[in-house]
Amino acid sequence: MKIAIAGSSGLVGRSLVAHLRTGGAEVLRLVRRTAAAADEVEWDPARGLIGVEKLATVDALVNLAGENIAEGRWTKARKIALRTSRLDSTRLLAETIAHRPWRPRVWLNASAVGYYGTRADEILEETSSPGAGFLAELCRDWEAATAPAQAVGVRVVQLRLGVVLTPGGGALREMLPWFRRGVGGPVGDGRNWMSWIALEELLRVIDSALVNPALCGPVNAVSPQPLRQVEFAAALGRALGRPATMRTPAMVIRLGFGEMGEATVLASQRVRPAALERSGFAFGPSGLEEVLRAQFVESGEGAPPA
Numbered sequence: 001m002k003i004a005i006a007g008s009s010g011l012v013g014r015s016l017v018a019h020l021r022t023g024g025a026e027v028l029r030l031v032r033r034t035a036a037a038a039d040e041v042e043w044d045p046a047r048g049l050i051g052v053e054k055l056a057t058v059d060a061l062v063n064l065a066g067e068n069i070a071e072g073r074w075t076k077a078r079k080i081a082l083r084t085s086r087l088d089s090t091r092l093l094a095e096t097i098a099h100r101p102w103r104p105r106v107w108l109n110a111s112a113v114g115y116y117g118t119r120a121d122e123i124l125e126e127t128s129s130p131g132a133g134f135l136a137e138l139c140r141d142w143e144a145a146t147a148p149a150q151a152v153g154v155r156v157v158q159l160r161l162g163v164v165l166t167p168g169g170g171a172l173r174e175m176l177p178w179f180r181r182g183v184g185g186p187v188g189d190g191r192n193w194m195s196w197i198a199l200e201e202l203l204r205v206i207d208s209a210l211v212n213p214a215l216c217g218p219v220n221a222v223s224p225q226p227l228r229q230v231e232f233a234a235a236l237g238r239a240l241g242r243p244a245t246m247r248t249p250a251m252v253i254r255l256g257f258g259e260m261g262e263a264t265v266l267a268s269q270r271v272r273p274a275a276l277e278r279s280g281f282a283f284g285p286s287g288l289e290e291v292l293r294a295q296f297v298e299s300g301e302g303a304p305p306a
């Protein structure tokens with residue numbers, strides 16, 4: 001398979017490029033600068049420019065592009081950047097597919113469980129209604145921006161990612177220093193649900209979505225075992241052999257991170273991977289402690305004995 005990836009320098013993209021190449025795929029990376037290698041394709045989502053000639057023979061597209069959601073407070077300018085970086089890029093890809101000589105068989109476009117907003121204990125499947133708030137609206141518009149490609153018959157999968165866990169980056173890397181010192185713990189009252197997916201599992205979900213026509217439309221890319229914050233913190237503490245009972249009050253998150261903290265750290269999303277389950281996807285180990293221990297060993301950090 002020849003696969004183009006947008007957002008390839010990010011947390012997921014870097015691992016995905018290596019994973020797909022190891023599996024024998026030919027990978028092209030869309031880059032927002034002058035192309036400097038044969039596997040690079042120039043694009044400039046803000047100016048609507050894309051090197052479509054190189055893409056003409058590409059079978060599949062994976063779009064992970066967007067400014068980092070969890071980087072800093074959501075000022076007015078930051079919100080504009082979060083939206084335009086996702087909507088400009090997705091619209092450009094959709095319009096290119098619809099109106100230029102390029103029809104990939106499948107397009108995987110990132111989205112997030114933020115689509116559902118914050119929903120207490122409700123079990124959320126792909127058919128659940130969208131939530132309210134900036135992030136939920138952004139995810140809805142982001143997914144809708146793929147419509148021109150769907151209209152010309154491309155199989156589009158909107159991957160609603162849970163929190164991607166890897167010691168190498170993202171949320172887990174932010175948490176680890178605190179938990180290692182034994183001062184980690186749940187946030188808020190600890191009852192909020194967290195829907196997560198190990199990076200390795202996400203790569204297998206992407207493999208499956210690339211080839212399985214049963215996966216089409218929104219797909220929750222999450223572990224079948226979402227956890228309450230209090231359970232998540234306890235599992236991480238056990239995996240590190242450290243106490244993990246130091247609570248961070250919701251007020252501290254609100255004061256420190258404002259709306260961003262409210263919509264990410266304090267959100268409650270109990271998401272079920274219903275589409276993946278129906279498609280026959282073979283989930284790997286789903287116990288968080290087991291997953292984390294394996295990751296710590298893999299990353300060379302070791303893990304304390306069980």
Ligand SMILES: NC(=O)c1ccc[n+]([C@@H]2O[C@H](COP(=O)([O-])OP(=O)(O)OC[C@H]3O[C@@H](n4cnc5c(N)ncnc54)[C@H](OP(=O)(O)O)[C@@H]3O)[C@@H](O)[C@H]2O)c1
Pocket residue numbers: 006007008009010011012013030031032045064065066067068069085086089110111112113161162163164165170171
């Ligand atoms: N990681 C998570 O826990 C998580 C959870 C839910 C949803 N998601 C979503 O999944 C996608 C991939 O996640 P990730 O963690 O790999 O994200 P990431 O590390 O923040 O990487 C996103 C990539 O998007 C590109 N990008 C950055 N600013 C951009 C801009 N202004 N315009 C166009 N492209 C821009 C960059 O790649 P280039 O420099 O190569 O262009 C960047 O490396 C993101 O859209 C994210 O919102 C992630």
